[in-house]
Amino acid sequence: MNASPEMSIPHMETDVLVIGYGFAGAVAAITAHDCGAKVVIVEKMPRAGGNSCYSAGNFGVVRPRASAAFAQYLDRLNLGMTPYDVFEAYAQGSEQLEKWFSALGGELVPRISALANTFPGVVEGPAFPKIAPSRKMFDIRIAKGPAELPPALRMWDFLSRNVSKRGIEIQLSCRARELTRAADGAIVGAVVEHNGQLRRISANRAVVLTCGGFENAPELLNNFVASKPIMFAGSPGNTGDGVKMAQLVGADLWHMAQTATLIGYKAAEYDAAFCIFFRAPGFIYVDKYGERYIDETAIELHDFDRVFSHFDPVNIEYPRIPSWAIFNERTLKAGPLTWSIAGYNRDKYQWSADNQAEIDRGWIVKAATLDLLAERLGLRSETLKHTFYTYNTACETGKDSVFDREPTSLELLRPPYYAIPLHPVMVNTQGGPKRDARARVIDPNNNPIPRLYAAGELGSIWGPLYDGAGNLTECLVFGRIAGQNASGETPYDS
Numbered sequence: 254m255n256a257s258p259e260m261s262i263p264h265m266e267t268d269v270l271v272i273g274y275g276f277a278g279a280v281a282a283i284t285a286h287d288c289g290a291k292v293v294i295v296e297k298m299p300r301a302g303g304n305s306c307y308s309a310g311n312f313g314v315v316r317p318r319a320s321a322a323f324a325q326y327l328d329r330l331n332l333g334m335t336p337y338d339v340f341e342a343y344a345q346g347s348e349q350l351e352k353w354f355s356a357l358g359g360e361l362v363p364r365i366s367a368l369a370n371t372f373p374g375v376v377e378g379p380a381f382p383k384i385a386p387s388r389k390m391f392d393i394r395i396a397k398g399p400a401e402l403p404p405a406l407r408m409w410d411f412l413s414r415n416v417s418k419r420g421i422e423i424q425l426s427c428r429a430r431e432l433t434r435a436a437d438g439a440i441v442g443a444v445v446e447h448n449g450q451l452r453r454i455s456a457n458r459a460v461v462l463t464c465g466g467f468e469n470a471p472e473l474l475n476n477f478v479a480s481k482p483i484m485f486a487g488s489p490g491n492t493g494d495g496v497k498m499a500q501l502v503g504a505d506l507w508h509m510a511q512t513a514t515l516i517g518y519k520a521a522e523y524d525a526a527f528c529i530f531f532r533a534p535g536f537i538y539v540d541k542y543g544e545r546y547i548d549e550t551a552i553e554l555h556d557f558d559r560v561f562s563h564f565d566p567v568n569i570e571y572p573r574i575p576s577w578a579i580f581n582e583r584t585l586k587a588g589p590l591t592w593s594i595a596g597y598n599r600d601k602y603q604w605s606a607d608n609q610a611e612i613d614r615g616w617i618v619k620a621a622t623l624d625l626l627a628e629r630l631g632l633r634s635e636t637l638k639h640t641f642y643t644y645n646t647a648c649e650t651g652k653d654s655v656f657d658r659e660p661t662s663l664e665l666l667r668p669p670y671y672a673i674p675l676h677p678v679m680v681n682t683q684g685g686p687k688r689d690a691r692a693r694v695i696d697p698n699n700n701p702i703p704r705l706y707a708a709g710e711l712g713s714i715w716g717p718l719y720d721g722a723g724n725l726t727e728c729l730v731f732g733r734i735a736g737q738n739a740s741g742e743t744p745y746d747s
C-alpha cells in the first residue's frame with residue numbers, strides 16, 4: 254500500500270490521532286482532548302473496548318509516598334529489561350490515579366474478589382513475596398459503576414462516557430493500515446481502511462498507538478513466545494497491527510517474548526480458552542507423562558508461560574503442554590473452575606456452578622480409580638500411581654520433599670478423581686514498540702520517532718515477571734502520559 258502524500262484518497266485532519274479504542278486509547282483521547290487537542294479515535298473492530306472489556310478490570314493504585322519503593326520493586330522484577338525512569342513514571346502515575354478518577358467524576362473501590370481463596374491465586378497476597386511485600390505498596394482497585402456490570406465494563410462505562418461527553422470522534426470498523434511519515438521522519442498521520450475504502454487521516458500534532466497486543470497473531474506468537482501452542486482468553490481484534498506499523502517506521506521492539514499467561518481449558522467449540530482456577534487446594538498438575546513438576550500453589554497467577562515453556566530438546570517436545578490438572582471432589586464442589594466476570598467466553602458460555610455440565614460435556618474427566626483415570630487421560634498407570642503415592646504421602650506427613658509445597662495447601666487426592674487438560678492461556682502479550690518515560694516510541698538508537706507515542710499493552714513496560722493488575726494500570730498511566738505529550742506537540746508545519 255502506498256502511503257505517500259500524493260495518494261488520491263479521501264482525507265481528514267485532526268491534531269491527535271489515537272489508533273485503537275480500548276482503555277489506553279480512551280484515556281489517551283480524553284487526556285489529549287482536555288489538553289486542548291482535537292482528537293480522532295480509529296478502532297478496527299465494529300465494537301470498541303478491545304481486550305480491556307474482557308479483562309477482570311483490576312488495576313493498581315500505589316499508596317501515597319510509596320512510588321519510589323514501588324519503582325525499585327518493579328526494577329527487581331524486570332531484570333533490567335526496562336529503564337528505571339520508565340518505572341518511576343509508571344509508579345508516580347499510579348499514585349495519582351485516585352485523584353485523576355475523581356477529577357473526571359469517577360470513584361475507585363476495592364476490587365471484587367472473584368478469585369478469593371483460589372489456588373493458585375496469589376492475587377490476594379504479595380505476588381512475589383521473596384522480592385518485596387508489593388501489596389503493601391499498592392492496592393488493587395476497580396472503577397465504581399453499575400452493579401450489574403462486571404468490573405471491566407464498569408471501567409468502560411466510565412471511560413467511554415467521558416469520551417462521548419467530550420464529543421471526541423470515534424470511527425469504528427476503521428483499521429489503521431500504515432503510519433504516514435513526512436520527509437523529516439515525523440509521523441503525521443495514518444492511512445486507514447473503512448469498508449474496503451482507504452482514507453488518509455492527518456495528525457497535526459501526533460499519533461498515539463494504543464492497538465493492544467498480538468494474542469491473535471500466530472506468526473508473531475510462533476516467533477516470539479516460548480510456550481507452544483499457547484491459547485488466548487481475550488478479544489480477537491488483537492493481531493499485532495501496532496507492532497508492524499511501528500516496525501515499518503523504524504521503532505525498536507521490546508518485551509516481545511513476555512506475556513501474562515494463566516492456565517486454561519480450550520474447548521474445540523470456542524475460539525477463546527477458559528481460564529481455570531481451583532478454589533480448594535485438592536489438586537495437582539501432571540505433565541504428558543503423569544509426573545508432577547512444580548509446587549502448584551506457589552506460582553504467580555500470570556506467570557505460567559515460564560512454567561509451560563519448559564522444552565525437552567532430546568524428545569523435541571514441550572512435555573507440559575498440555576498438562577492435566579487432577580483434583581478431588583472437594584475441589585470440584587468448591588465452585589466453578591472458571592470466572593464469570595472476564596474473558597471473551599464470558600458472554601458466550603455460562604460455566605455451571607457445580608461443574609457438572611462440563612463433566613457431562615466431557616470437558617472434565619471423572620474416574621473412580623487411578624487405573625481408569627490413567628486410561629482416560631492416556632497416561633501410564635504405574636507412573637500416575639507413583640505420582641499419587643508420593644503426593645498423598647506428602648499430604649499425610651505434611652512435608653512435600655520434592656516441591657516443598659506449603660503443608661496447609663497439601664490435601665489428599667482420593668477417589669473419585671477429576672481431571673481437566675490445561676494449556677497456557679495468555680491474557681495478554683507485553684511486547685511491541687519500545688517507549689520512553691514520556692510514552693514516545695523510540696528507535697534502535699534510543700532516539701524518539703518524532704510525533705509517535707504508544708500506551709497500554711502494545712509495547713508495555715512489563716518484562717520477565719508480571720505482577721497482576723499491572724497492564725490496566727499501564728493503560729491508565731501511560732494513556733495519560735501519551736495523551737498529554739501528544740497534545741503538547743507544536744502543530745506540524747508541512
Ligand SMILES: Cc1cc2nc3c(=O)[nH]c(=O)nc-3n(C[C@H](O)[C@H](O)[C@H](O)COP(=O)(O)OP(=O)(O)OC[C@H]3O[C@@H](n4cnc5c(N)ncnc54)[C@H](O)[C@@H]3O)c2cc1C
Binds near residue numbers: 307721
Ligand atoms: C481475561 C482477561 C483478564 C484480564 N484481567 C486483567 C486485569 O484484571 N488487570 C490487568 O491489568 N490486566 C488484565 N488483562 C489484560 C488487559 O486487559 C490488557 O492488557 C489491556 O486491556 C490492554 O488494553 P489496551 O487498551 O492496551 O488494548 P485493548 O483493550 O486490547 O485495545 C486495543 C484496541 O485496538 C484495536 N486495534 C488493533 N489494531 C488496530 C488497528 N490496526 N486499527 C485500529 N484499531 C486497532 C483493537 O481492536 C482493540 O479494540 C486481562 C486480559 C484478559 C483477556
